[in-house]
Amino acid sequence: MALRIYNTLTRQTEAFVPHQPGQVTMYICGPTVYADAHIGHAMAAIIFDTVRRYLVYQGYAVHFVTNFTDVDDKIIRRAREQGRDPLELANHYASEYLRHLRELNVLPADLYPRVSQEMAWITAMILGLEEKGYAYRLDGDVYFRVTRDEDYGKLSGRRLQEALAGTRIEEDARKEHPGDFALWKGAKPGEPAWESPFGAGRPGWHIECSAMCLHHLGEAVDIHGGGNDLIFPHHENEIAQSESYTGKAFARYWMHNGMLQLAGEKMSKSLGNLVTIDQFLREHSADALRLLIATGHYRKPVVYTAETVESAERSLARLRSGLRPAQGRESTGEAAEKLRLAVEEVRAGFIEAMDDDFNTAGAIAALFELVRAINSGRAGGVSGPFFQAAQQTLRELAGVLGLQLAEPAAEAAAEVAARPFIDLLVNVRGDLRQARQWALADKVRDSLKALGVTLEDTPAGPRWKIEAE
RNA sequence: GGCGACGUAGCCAAGCGGUAAGGCAGGGGUCUGCAAAACCCCCAUCGCCGGUUCAAAUCCGGCCGUCGCCUCCA
Numbered sequence: 251m252a253l254r255i256y257n258t259l260t261r262q263t264e265a266f267v268p269h270q271p272g273q274v275t276m277y278i279c280g281p282t283v284y285a286d287a288h289i290g291h292a293m294a295a296i297i298f299d300t301v302r303r304y305l306v307y308q309g310y311a312v313h314f315v316t317n318f319t320d321v322d323d324k325i326i327r328r329a330r331e332q333g334r335d336p337l338e339l340a341n342h343y344a345s346e347y348l349r350h351l352r353e354l355n356v357l358p359a360d361l362y363p364r365v366s367q368e369m370a371w372i373t374a375m376i377l378g379l380e381e382k383g384y385a386y387r388l389d390g391d392v393y394f395r396v397t398r399d400e401d402y403g404k405l406s407g408r409r410l411q412e413a414l415a416g417t418r419i420e421e422d423a424r425k426e427h428p429g430d431f432a433l434w435k436g437a438k439p440g441e442p443a444w445e446s447p448f449g450a451g452r453p454g455w456h457i458e459c460s461a462m463c464l465h466h467l468g469e470a471v472d473i474h475g476g477g478n479d480l481i482f483p484h485h486e487n488e489i490a491q492s493e494s495y496t497g498k499a500f501a502r503y504w505m506h507n508g509m510l511q512l513a514g515e516k517m518s519k520s521l522g523n524l525v526t527i528d529q530f531l532r533e534h535s536a537d538a539l540r541l542l543i544a545t546g547h548y549r550k551p552v553v554y555t556a557e558t559v560e561s562a563e564r565s566l567a568r569l570r571s572g573l574r575p576a577q578g579r580e581s582t583g584e585a586a587e588k589l590r591l592a593v594e595e596v597r598a599g600f601i602e603a604m605d606d607d608f609n610t611a612g613a614i615a616a617l618f619e620l621v622r623a624i625n626s627g628r629a630g631g632v633s634g635p636f637f638q639a640a641q642q643t644l645r646e647l648a649g650v651l652g653l654q655l656a657e658p659a660a661e662a663a664a665e666v667a668a669r670p671f672i673d674l675l676v677n678v679r680g681d682l683r684q685a686r687q688w689a690l691a692d693k694v695r696d697s698l699k700a701l702g703v704t705l706e707d708t709p710a711g712p713r714w715k716i717e718a719e
Numbered sequence: 720g721g722c723g724a725c726g727u728a729g730c731c732a733a734g735c736g737g738u739a740a741g742g743c744a745g746g747g748g749u750c751u752g753c754a755a756a757a758c759c760c761c762c763a764u765c766g767c768c769g770g771u772u773c774a775a776a777u778c779c780g781g782c783c784g785u786c787g788c789c790u791c792c793a
Contacts, residue, residue: 567756
């Protein structure tokens with residue numbers, strides 16, 4: 251078996267064959283930076299990070315580019331409201347976003363191009379399109395001529411005539427065709443503008459990604475991705491521009507992730523039903539979000555509720571249980587052999603699932619089987635190389651999904667201040683147990699529990715942790 | 720109105736023609752002074768109605784319901 255990917259363009263799952271053997275280029279459409287990013291953005295970033303990690307795991311050299319839209323109507327409006335400079339505002343949210351990505355354990359891209367720094371490439375491309383008859387000027391604007399592009403609509407499955415019926419597009423009588431979209435917008439007073447052969451202005455939304463992608467990754471990328479809300483019009487228009495410009499297929503595989511749903515609706519800035527990444531991370535770990543997302547399939551919507559997050563947290567605790575140290579000293583024998591075989595099976599199952607269009611849910615099922623095998627082995631007294639190898643495999647495969655399986659931050663925080671006092675109480679309780687003073691010992695444990703400290707007695711002695719609020 | 724996706728146990732969710740993965744929650748047991756954790760066991764015929772097939776959750780048709788896109792959006 252080898253990797254297969256669902257391609258939005260063909261609506262089929264296809265064998266993955268990159269242009270250059272062993273090398274993969276990925277371009278993922280990044281956010282427009284004008285407000286705090288929410289966990290829907292995080293979901294897209296996490297999904298494509300997982301795709302990337304798996305490709306690397308399979309030995310590909312991956313060149314990963316994701317952009318920032320830092321020139322845009324919404325940025326300008328927001329900046330005006332706050333009396334700030336648009337680019338300064340965009341830079342602020344872009345660096346915030348980069349911080350979020352780090353916190354979510356998303357690997358950094360090789361490059362984060364920004365519209366404001368790619369103007370030469372953008373205007374050159376528009377000029378090229380105009381020369382080929384795919385674009386026309388209109389009162390300082392430049393539009394793409396959709397009727398000139400014979401296969402326009404192939405990604406989203408919309409025919410040009412159909413798109414017109416029942417559409418809510420404001421008819422702009424000046425345009426040749428209602429579906430024509432702006433490549434360049436002439437400058438209006440008070441707006442940031444760049445000089446160009448068409449006069450001062452700024453790029454339309456779609457052209458930037460085409461230009462940056464062509465500039466940094468060449469005429470044909472292997473994987474071009476983003477949220478499924480970008481299929482139309484954004485990616486449809488990217489294809490139209492890019493292929494009209496180069497005469498070549500723009501992207502080999504189009505991948506689109508499903509939306510995060512809050513209260514049964516897509517989470518979005520315009521609907522206002524959002525949880526920001528900061529809000530989420532104040533109460534939960536990055537692992538919890540990554541696991542919640544990986545539990546489903548990337549093309550389907552993810553249901554976000556207090557209950558599904560809580561479930562993810564508990565599942566995570568179970569995954570971590572596989573990492574606890576061995577207790578016995580049986581390095582060989584039947585139980586050890588059983589564990590060794592389980593590791594082989596789990597790895598094969600994990601790869602088989604991931605090869606099938608990144609079936610992370612199946613991959614996680616394999617992880618849980620490994621956890622059970624490890625815990626079972628530990629209970630059976632297994633230790634030594636096989637036990638270590640099993641745990642190492644768990645770490646490694648979890649890592650492909652971007653899961654770190656670190657103990658909760660709350661416990662780490664306790665190490666600073668409360669640790670000596672808690673240890674003191676735990677020791678006193680230990681003495682009480684020695685003296686068979688069960689009632690007092692239980693009182694200490696119950697009191698600690700009430701304060702959020704959970705105490706467990708294990709063969710290796712007591713262990714405690716602080717529950718996150 | 721057009722294009723598309725989806726409906727699997729209390730919840731989340733794989734499977735996509737050969738007789739239902741996994742997790743959470745729940746029940747029983749082992750261990751434990753008692754717990755907790757861990758381990759063992761139990762817990763669904765797949766929205767509804769027809770059809771194709773030796774065989775369907777999986778294919779086809781109809782119906783009901785949910786969601787996304789068609790406007791900025793990951």
